[in-house]
Amino acid sequence: MTKIHFVLDGEVLAATLDDTAAGRDFAALLPLDLTLTDYHGIEKVSDLPRKLDTTGAPARYQPAPGDITLYAPWGNLAIFCKPFDNTRGLVRLGAFDGDIAALLKSGALSVRIERAE
Secondary structure: OEEEEEEEOOEEEEEEEOOOHHHHHHHHHOOEEEEEEEEOOOEEEEEOOOOOOOOOOOOEEOOOOOEEEEEOOOOEEEEEOOOOOOEEOEEEEEEEOOOOHHHHOOOOEEEEEEEOO
16 A cells, blocks of 8 residues: 645645556556535545556546545545445545545645655
8 A cells, every 4th residue: 555645725635546457557647636616515536647546446446535545447535524325437546545625625636646754
């Protein structure tokens, strides 16, 4: 498992990536500077620079608040702020280790995602 940080508005949110093909491939992209946007008030999303390896990933996943996921059909990052339905094509990458209040702000958020040192 890889420890990472989301840095936004002077706050650092710790997270842990799963030891899966998708989690490892996401870690290989770091550091990343992204803009997260609201998607129906349920998740924050952003395009990634390339598709991730989803070898061995289940066909469906039911996300919980704080989950860091990939929506494989679109190739985008999706961070869940609220519970959601079991969804085909959703692949868990990892989850936040604590409070995600900094992500719950409305509107677009600039974030840097990096490996924790």
